[in-house]
Amino acid sequence: MSEKITITIDGKEITTDTEKKLLWVALDNDIYIPNLCAIREEERPYAGCRLCFVEIEGLEEPVTSCTQPVTEGMVVKTRTPQVDRLVKTSFELLLSDHRLQCNKCPKNKACELQKIARERKLKLKSKRIKHLERTFQIDDSPESFALDPSRCVLCNRCVWVDRNVAKAGCLGFSYRGINRIITTFNNVELTKSACTQCTLCVEACPVGALYFKE
Amino acid sequence: MELLEGEKEVIVNYVEGILEEFDPVQENLVPILQEVQERLGYIPALAMEMIATALDLPPVDVYGPATFYNQFRLVPPGKYQFKVCMGTACYMAGGQIALDSFERRLNIKEGETTPDREFGLEHVTCVGCCTLAPVVMVGDQVEGHVTPTRVDGILLAYDAITDEKENEGDK
């Protein structure tokens, strides 16, 4: 049962209900927390991007706000040295194998990575972590869109939409660790897969991995 | 990889049999894949599709775990499987050079098999005879001190130099 409660985020008092996860409460109240993988409708968040950390009074360690239920009287800080450090590291790791070339990217200026960099004053190019060059084959077989796995941040958003909204069962992750990649079954072109070209996944992609051709 | 003549029937037969031994639930996916690999030597795409249908999953959800675990191979092994050692001793003594030579000569990458299924190439990590580094295993035969010239020698013994094969194909 949802019930009305009051919580405090960065000193701002907010009335909300217990159904919502902390990330959405913050975003709905114009408090930005970086996030790439969160999906509002999902009961069991993927929590893979590790960008939405916050600190909660009474908890020793920062927590991911996309998985955190809100409770009466909760006091939240979105920026602390510990949070900032975690977010910076996650961000640098995500970009360490990202084919970064914003001026040639169809998502330039509408990209969530750029937004996070702007909001948190982070650099897209980090010197701390060695860069890993990705040169996966671009799949531009669909009529209106294309997939460049070298820009994928493995956020799972397209897979979620593919399963839960489009119900096509076309996209998934394969291989492991540093080789993990978004693919179709047997890594065939999208047009040879279960893809219906509904383009819902393209709209879900927060970066320039799935993009409209024009 | 193209299926050989009659291979499709064999796969369908085996996989149908295996699927009968398991409850069709996702928890059994990995045991089923293990069984398929055990009996067929690899996991063909057709088998993954059959498993997906049986477990009511999209095929890509079978492909994910099948590529996640190192123990599964999606390419059939060659009749002769060249296992190039990449253990510490062999690596230091030029294992990579041996592997590169095999790749160039067989015209396949590590983990692949030639289209005629004669030769497969993979790496292993220490086969226990480091003094012979760099080491290559062919079946259970050990070849030591494998320099690029030795690679050619080994391949000649198995009739596997690709230039000749290509010429044959041109005829």
Ligand code: SF4
């Ligand atoms: S996905 Fe975003 S960060 Fe990456 S190249 Fe494109 S615009 Fe730049």
Ligand code: SF4
């Ligand atoms: S293709 Fe886009 S939506 Fe899909 S996992 Fe990669 S970054 Fe996320």
Ligand code: FES
């Ligand atoms: S949004 Fe919370 S981990 Fe990605």
Ligand code: FES
């Ligand atoms: S490292 Fe190759 S045999 Fe030991």
